[in-house]
Amino acid sequence: MKFLNTFLLFAVGLALGQAQPAYREALWKEVAEAEKKGRPKTAAAKLQTIYDSALKAGKHAEAIKALAKRITHEGAVQGSKPEEKITRLQDELGKVPAEAKPLLETVLGHWYWQYFRQNRYRFMQRTATAEPLGEDFTTWDLPRLYREIDLHFTNALADGRLKTIPTRDFADLLTKPTLPENYRPTLYDFIAHEALAFYTSGEFAAAKPEDAFEIKATDPVLDSLDKFLAWNPQTTDTASPHLKAVKLFQDVLRFHRTDSVSAARVDADIARLLFGKNSAVGEGARDRFIESIRDVAENEPGQLSAWARFHWATALNEKGELVEARRVAIVGRDQFKDSRGGKRCHNLIAQIEAKTIDVTTESVWAQPGAELSVRYRNITEAHFRLVKADWTAARKKQFRVSSSAQRRALLQKTPVKTWQHSLTPTADYKQRAEVFDTPHDVAPGFYYLISSPRADFSDQNNRIHYTPVWISNLSLVLRSRANQLEGFVLEANSGEPISGANVSLWIGNRPENSRERKTATDEQGFFNFSKGPREYYGDVLVRNGKRRVGTTSRNGFWGGQLPEERExxxxxxxxxxxxxxxxxxxxxxxxxxxxxxxxxxxxxx
Known part of the structure; x- marks a missing residue:
């Protein structure tokens, strides 16, 4: 369960948990109609009526929903400035009944947090000042904004009655639950997890003081529940978001420690261990997490065991223990396949078992000596085709094979060469690389090398790669400096320069607008072209008798000026x-x- 989008925080189309009188239900429909027609002022006026009526009837959830939507619409009339929306809600805080304040404090904390996210770069650029800061929060520094958000979440959680109020009583204010209700059984649980999302986000790390509280990998945050609840961290940094997260996790877990239904406790305990793994400094945090999350998974009989197994398997996967990660995830998937954890386990298994192939090779195959490098996982064969291609047409497509029509056209061509290599099985599910020689019996020219794990080169459930290559005993070396494009044409095997080779350059930031320019190499095999300072991309083709060689990718050329020769x-x-x-x-x-x-x-x- 979570708050709806900040700017449309409390949508009307949700099922209401508190019964509404018919006239308020009719007003909600009129609000929806006004929103549909783009009339925020009309919607705001009707929402004020709903707010007054709901407040008088003690329907606090409905009242807060109407209030938040009214403020949003009034802000739209004023120009949709988020800061005005926050100021208006702050003014309303002193007017609402005590029963409604915890939720309003939570909403206000969220709006401040959202404002920070939208203006992060401004706050990050500000330095703390010793001067007292005014009421205008748009001028605050990062520590001051953090204290304000913390204040609202702290105030919201200070009301002891929250632990006795079922979450369902405030269904007006929440989205349709994505988790079972017994994970967040009380209003306290809902607000506590919203506050934990803030404290564990790490977004205010830049506001750390010199004596910042740090969680070490050896701390009880990654220990058993009993040891974690007995932990009393000692620090002078009492405002630390990590310290507040630890204290709040302890409070939530103590509250649910003796529940007859373990869901709320186990869900919070898993979140506690994840927080410890992600925030602890020092070596060994991941290993301690694996040990503790394994205990949770193996001792929880319900569907949360699958959720724990997913995080257990994920940590093993990160550690490189893919076989064990897959085994753990399979148990979680098979035991509770329709649960959140079961579905995540299924996705992780698919990720580990995924068949991958990545083929890299030299852009020019000069015989002998050219090689193919095959990086792969979960396949035992690599199949290859060499297909003759038109370099000019490929250049206009920037040598990309991006459309299905291009792929079909290449696959339907009769290959000039086909071959395959057997690959060592990857029983550990880890990526492996093997290197092979390229074929020696193919005529010079421009080709696409097509690689596939399957012999039929089907485009269904298959990973096919298309790599442009030249087969030539010419070598083309390029460099760009200032407003010059320079290069050499050489014999690929001996390095001897080739004089009189015809060189064509197509240069321009768009292939379709580029123009061909021509020159020839000198006795050193050297050539050069001048170019404009804003001409960044181009392609080169060399002709020497019947021999050809060219670029096989969109080349970027530096367009700057040579520096002035001075001290x-x-x-x-x-x-x-x-x-x-x-x-x-x-x-x-x-x-x-x-x-x-x-x-x-x-x-x-």
Whole structure:
């Protein structure tokens, strides 16, 4: 269960858990009609009526839904500024009954959090100041905004009555549950998990103080439930989001420790272990997580065992123990295949068992010596076809085979060469690489190398790769510098330069707009073209008698200017560390240097 989208936070189309009088139900329909017609002012007025009526009738969930939607629509009339929406909701906080405040505090905390996410770059660029900050939260620094969000979640959870209020009583305010209701049985559980999402998000790491609280891999956060509940972390950083998460997890788990139905406790315990794994520093965190999550999975008889097994298997997969990860996930899938954990286990098994092949090779096969590198997993054969292709047509498509029509056309061509290689089985499900020689009995020219794990090259449930290659005893070397494109044409096997080779260049940022330019190599096999500073992409084709060679990908060429030949100076600073916390002293030193490239002069000033 979670809050709906911030800007349409409480949608009207949800099934209501609290009965509504007929006239309020009619008003909700009128609100929906006004929204459909794009009339936010009309919708806001009707929502005010609903709010007043629901509040008077003690229907707090319905009232808060109407209030939040009304503020959103009033904001749309004012120009849809998120900061105005937050200010309006803050003003309403002192007006609502005490029973409604915890949820309103939670909504307000979410809106502040959402505002940070939308303006993250601004807060990250601000430094903390010793001056008191005003009421305008748009000017706050990161620590001040964190304290405000923390305050609202803390205030929401301070109401002890929340643990006695069933979540279903506030169904107006929640989306249709994606989890069973007994995972979040009370309003306290719902708000606590919303607050935990904030404290464990890590989004306010940049606001850490110098004495920041850190969870170590050896701490009880990754221990058994009993040891975790007995843990009393000691730190001077009492505002730490990690510390607050630890304390809140402990409170939630104590609350449900003796429940006759274990779902809420086990779900929170799994979340606690995941938090520990993701936030603990030092070696061994993943191994301790695996040990603890295994105990949860093996001792929980219900469907949450599949959820625990998914995270257990995921950690094993990350560790590289794919065989064991698959075994663990299969048990979770087979025991509770329709549960959240069972479905995730199914997906993880499919990921581990997935057949993959990736073929890389040199762009020009000069005989002998060219090689194929095959990286693969879960296949035992690699099949290959060489298909003759038109280089000019391929150039216009940037050598990509992206459309189904292109793929079909290449697969329907009669290959000039077919072959296959047997591959060593990957019983450990890990990727393996093998290298093979390319065929020696193929005529020179431009081809597509088509590779497939299956002999029939079917495009159904198959991974097919298309790689453009030249077979030629010519070698083309390119470089770009300033507004020049330069290169050499050489004999591939001996490196001898080829003079008089015809070189064509098509240059332009779009292949369809590029123009052909021609030149020839000199006695050193050298050629060059001038180009504009904004001409970044191009293709080259070389003709030498009947021999051909060219590029096989869209080449990027630097378009800058050569630097002016003059003396230059620079100061290079070194600091004693890469990152600092607020208040730490920065130690640095600098080296001043000067140089003149043309005169080959380099000195320390």
């Amino acid at each position: 230059e100076q620079q100061i290079i600073f070194f600091t004693d560390r890469a990152i600092y916390r607020p208040g730490q002293s920065i130690q640095f030193k600098g080296v001043a240097v000067k140089w003149h490239h043309r005169k080959n002069e380099y000195d320390i000033i």
